[in-house]
Amino acid sequence: MIRTVRELVVPESVGVTLPHEHVLHNIGALAATTECNADLEIRMEDLMDYRRAPFAHGGRNLLLQKEDEAFRELERLQQFKDHTLKPLVVDVTLPAEGRDLLVKERVRLAERLKDLNLLTVTTFESEKIDEAFAIGLSPTEQSERIAKTLQSELMFGIESGGAVAFPGAMYQQIHVKSRELSAKEEILVHGLALAQAQTHAPLYLSFSIDDAARNAELEQSVQVWIRSLLHAGAESKKLVVCHADRWSRENVQGAGYAFLLQLLDLGVSVLFDLVGLLAVSDTVLVNPTLKSVSSACEASDLESQAPPPDSRLVEWVASLVNDQSRYVSQILLSTNVHQRIQYRRYGGGGYTYLFESFKHRLLRQGVTAVQWGEIVRTNVVSLLAWYIPPEAPPIPKNYLQCSICANYFEPIEGEYFTKFTFTYCGTKCLRRHSRQKFAPLPAKN
Numbered sequence: 001m002i003r004t005v006r007e008l009v010v011p012e013s014v015g016v017t018l019p020h021e022h023v024l025h026n027i028g029a030l031a032a033t034t035e036c037n038a039d040l041e042i043r044m045e046d047l048m049d050y051r052r053a054p055f056a057h058g059g060r061n062l063l064l065q066k067e068d069e070a071f072r073e074l075e076r077l078q079q080f081k082d083h084t085l086k087p088l089v090v091d092v093t094l095p096a097e098g099r100d101l102l103v104k105e106r107v108r109l110a111e112r113l114k115d116l117n118l119l120t121v122t123t124f125e126s127e128k129i130d131e132a133f134a135i136g137l138s139p140t141e142q143s144e145r146i147a148k149t150l151q152s153e154l155m156f157g158i159e160s161g162g163a164v165a166f167p168g169a170m171y172q173q174i175h176v177k178s179r180e181l182s183a184k185e186e187i188l189v190h191g192l193a194l195a196q197a198q199t200h201a202p203l204y205l206s207f208s209i210d211d212a213a214r215n216a217e218l219e220q221s222v223q224v225w226i227r228s229l230l231h232a233g234a235e236s237k238k239l240v241v242c243h244a245d246r247w248s249r250e251n252v253q254g255a256g257y258a259f260l261l262q263l264l265d266l267g268v269s270v271l272f273d274l275v276g277l278l279a280v281s282d283t284v285l286v287n288p289t290l291k292s293v294s295s296a297c298e299a300s301d302l303e304s305q306a307p308p309p310d311s312r313l314v315e316w317v318a319s320l321v322n323d324q325s326r327y328v329s330q331i332l333l334s335t336n337v338h339q340r341i342q343y344r345r346y347g348g349g350g351y352t353y354l355f356e357s358f359k360h361r362l363l364r365q366g367v368t369a370v371q372w373g374e375i376v377r378t379n380v381v382s383l384l385a386w387y388i389p390p391e392a393p394p395i396p397k398n399y400l401q402c403s404i405c406a407n408y409f410e411p412i413e414g415e416y417f418t419k420f421t422f423t424y425c426g427t428k429c430l431r432r433h434s435r436q437k438f439a440p441l442p443a444k445n
Contacts, residue, residue, distance in 0.1 A: 001385065001387045001388065001389060002014065002088075002117070002119075002168060002381070002384045002385050002387065003119070003154075003166050003167070003168040003384075003386075003387045004088075004110065004117045004118055004119050004166070004168060005106060005107055005110040005118045005119060005120055005165045005166060005168075006107060006110045006111065006118075006165075006166070008387065008389065009086075009117055011381045011384075011385040013084055013085060013086060014085060014086065014088050014117060014377065014380075014381050015080065015081060015082050015085030015086055015087050015088070015377065016080050016082075016085075016087050016088075016355060016376050016377055017087065017088040017089070017090075017376055017377055017380040017381070018077075018087070018088070018089045018090065018334045018335065018351060018354065019090045019240075019271065019273075019332050019333075019334050019380045019383070020090060020092055020204070020242060020271055020273040020332075020334035020336050021089050021090060021091060021092065021334060021335065021336060021337050021338075021351065022064060022091060022092065022093050022097075022336070022337060022338040023064065023070055023074070023089065023091040023093065023106065023109070023118065023337075024064055024065055024067070024070055024091065024093060024098070024102040024105055024106050024109070025062075025063075025064050025065070025093040025097040025098045025099070025102070025338070026063055026064075026065050026097065026098035026101065026102070027059075027062040027063070027064075027097050027098070027285075027288045027289065027338070028055065028058075028059030028060060028061060028062030028063040029059065029063070029098070030055065030059060030062075030288070030289065031055040031058060031059035031062075039060075040060045040063055040066065041060070042060065042061065042340055042341065042346050044346075047280075047341060047346065047347065050280075050281070050339070050341050051280060051281055051282055051283075051341070052282055052283070053283070054281065054283055054285060054288075054339055060340070061339050061340050061341055062288065062338070062339060062340075063340070064338070064340060065098065065102060065105070067105045067108065067109055069340075069343070069345075070109060071109060071112055071113065072345070073337075073343050073344060073345070073350050073351055074089065074109070074113055074116060074118075074351055075113070076344065076350060076351065076352050077089070077116060077351045077352055078113065078114075078115040078116050079352075080352070080355055081115045081116075086115050086116055086117050087115075087116050087117070088116070088117040088118075088119065088380070088384075089116065089117070089118055089119065089351065090119045090120075090121070090168070090169060090334075090380075090384075091106065091118060091119060091120050091121070092121050092171050092204065093120070093121075094121070094123050094125075094171065094173060094289075095123065095125065096125065096289045097288075097289060099120065099121075099158070100158060100160045101160070103158055103159070103160035103161060103163050103164070103165050104160065104161040104162065104163040106118070106120060106165055107163045107164070107165050108163075119167070119168035119169065119384070120158070120165050120166075120167050120168065121167050121168070121169045121170060121171040121204070122150055122153040122154055122158070122167040122169075122170055122171070123150075123170065123171050123172055123173070124146050124149055124150055124172070124188065124191065124192070126174075126175075126184065126185070126188055129142065129146075129184045129187060129188060133145075139183075139186070139187050139190075140190070142187045142191070143187050143188075143190035143191040143194060144191070144194065145191070146187070146188060146190075146191025146192070146194075146195070147191045147192075147194035147195040147198065150170060150191070150192070150195040150199075151195055151198065151199055153167055154166075154167055154170070154195075154199055154201055168201075168384055168387075169201055169202045169203075169204060169383070169384060170192070170195065170196065170201055170202065170203045170204065171203075171204040171206065172188075172192060172203065172204065172205055172206065173206050173208065173287055174205060174206065174207050174208070174221075174225065175207075175208050175209070175287060175290065176207055176208065176209040176214075176217065176218055176221040178217075178221075179217055179220045179221055179224065180224060181224060181225070181228060186228075189225065189228045189229055189232055190232045192229065192232075192234070193228075193229045193230075193232030193233045193234040194232070194233065196229075196233075196234045196235065196238055196239075197233040197234055197235065199386060200235065200238065200386040201238070201386045201387075202238045202239075202240060202383040202384060202386065203229075203234065203238060203239055203240065204240045204242055204271075205222075205225065205226070205239065205240065205241055205242060206242040206243065206286065206287065207221065207222055207225075207241075207242075207243070207286070208286040208287035208290060209221075210290075219259050222241065222263070223262070223263075223266075226239060226241070226263070226266055226268055227266070230266070230267075236266060236267030236268055237267060237268075237269075237382075237383075238383060238386075239267075239268040239269065240268065240269045240270075240271050240332065240383065241263055241268055241269070241270050241271065242271045242273060243271070243273060243274065243284075243286055244260060244263075244270040244271055244272050244273075245272050245273065245274040245275075245307065245308050245313060246274075246284070246286075246305065246308075247259055247260055248272075248308045248312050248313060248316045249305075249308060249312075251315075252315060252316055252319045257316065257319075260320075261324065261327075264320075264324070264327045264330050267330070268330065269330045269331070269332055269379065269383070270330060270331060270332070271332040271333075271334060272313055272316075272317060272331075272332070272333050272334070273332075273333075273334040273335065273336040274307045274308065274313070274335075274336060275310060275313060275333060275334065275335045275336075275353065275354055275358050276310060276335050276342075276348070276349040276353040276354070276357070276358065277307040277335070277336070277342070278306065278307040278308065278309050278310065279310075279348065279349060280339070280341045280342055280346075280347060280348045280349075281307065281339060281341065281342075282306050282307075283306070283307075284305050284306070284307050285338065288338075310358060310361065311361075313358075314358070314361045314362055314365055315365070317331065317333070317362060317367070317375075318362060318365035318366060318367055321362075321366075321367050321371050321375075322365075322366050322367070328371055328374055328375065329374065329378075329379055329382075330379070331375050331379065332375065332379055332380060333354060333358070333375055333376060334354070335349065335351065335353055335354050337350065337351055354376070355376075359372060359376075395408050396410070398410075398411065399411070400416065400423050400425075401423070402423060402424060402425035402429055403422040403423050403424065403429075403433070403441060404422075404424060404425075404429035404432055404433055404441075405425060405429055407425060409425040417430050419433075419438065420438060422438065422441075
C-alpha cells in the first residue's frame with residue numbers, strides 16, 4: 001500500500017507521479033518582512049528580480065503558504081487522471097521549511113483534491129544529534145533512537161494544530177563539509193539505514209555544498225554516503241539521489257554522465273527534478289534554509305548554479321533510456337515546484353509542465369510511451385508501495401456475532417440478548433429486528 005497524507009491507496013490506483021515537489025512551505029520566512037507577510041502579491045514587473053534572486057522583495061516568492069493558490073495549481077494536474085488512476089504528488093517540504101506549521105492546510109488541501117494523491121515526508125534533522133541527545137547512549141543506541149523517531153512518524157503520522165498527516169517516505173538533507181563521514185554522520189547513517197530496512201520506506205538523499213566548484217568533493221561524499229547506507233543494511237532500490245540534474249552541465253560523454261552511471265551501478269535511483277526551472281529562474285536552491293537573510297537576497301551565491309536547460313535534460317534522459325536501458329527502472333523525473341514564479345499564473349510551467357511539454361520532447365528523442373510510463377509511474381509506485389497494514393487481531397473464541405449488524409462482541413450478561421435463533425449485541429439491534437417482527441434474515445453470500 002502507498003501511504004498518502006490522509007489515507008492508504010492501492011498501487012494500482014495511482015497514475016502519473018511527481019516524486020519531488022513542494023506544495024506548501026514558508027522557506028521565504030528567512031527573508032520575510034512585516035510588509036511581505038501582509039501582502040504576498042507577486043507583481044509582473046518584479047519577475048526579473050525573482051529570476052536572479054528568489055528571496056527578493058521580502059521572500060514572498062518563496063512563501064507557498066496560500067492554500068487556495070496551491071489548490072488552483074494542483075487542480076490542473078487532476079486533468080491527467082486516467083479513468084481510475086489518480087495523479088500523485090510527493091511534497092518534500094521539511095520541518096525547517098514549514099512542514100509542521102502547515103499540517104492542517106496540507107490535510108485540508110488533500111481533502112479538496114478529490115482526484116489527486118498527496119504525500120508528505122519525514123526526516124531527522126542532523127542538528128538534533130547533540131550532547132543532550134547523546135547523554136547516556138552509545139553510538140549504536142543513538143542510531144536506534146533516530147530509527148525509532150522516523151518509524152514513529154511513518155506509523156503514527158505528524159500531528160500539528162489538531163490535524164495529522166501521514167508521511168509516505170523519508171527525506172534527508174545532507175550538507176557536505178568533507179569527503180568523509182563525521183562521527184555524528186556515522187550515527188545518522190546507521191539510524192537512517194535501520195529505519196529504511198525495517199519499514200522498507202524510500203529514502204530521498206539531497207546533498208548540498210557551500211562551494212559549487214568543489215564538485216569532486218561532492219561526488220566522493222555522495223558515494224561515501226550511499227556505500228555506508230548500503231553497508232548498514234539499507235535497500236539500494238529504495239535509495240533516491242535527488243538533483244541529478246546538477247551533473248548534466250556537459251555532454252553525455254563527460255565526467256558527470258560517468259558519475260551518474262556509477263550511482264546507477266550501485267542500484268540506487270537518480271532523480272532529475274529541475275525540469276522546466278530555467279524558464280523562470282537562474283538559480284538552483286538545493287538547500288535554501290542554509291542561507292542567511294543577507295546572503296539570501298543576493299543575486300549570486302556560491303552554492304546555487306544556473307539550472308540546466310531542458311534541451312540538455314532531454315538529451316541526458318534519452319541517452320540513459322536508449323543507450324543504458326538496463327537503468328530505466330532507476331530513473332525518476334519531477335519539476336520541484338518551490339517558487340511561486342513556477343506557478344502557471346505567474347508564467348511558469350506549474351505542476352503539469354512535465355506532462356504537457358517535457359514528455360513530448362522526450363518521445364521525439366526515441367523514448368517510447370512504455371518507457372515514459374515506467375519513469376513517471378511504475379518506478380515511483382515501486383518506491384512508495386512499502387506500507388503493509390497490520391493484521392486485524394484474531395477474534396476471541398468466546399465472542400458472539402450479532403445477527404443484525406454482524407459485529408462480533410463479548411457476551412457480557414445483561415448487555416446482549418437472544419430470541420429464537422437470533423443473537424443481538426444490544427438493545428438497538430434488538431429493537432430494529434423487533435420492528436421487522438423478527439422476520440427471517442436474508443441468506444448470507
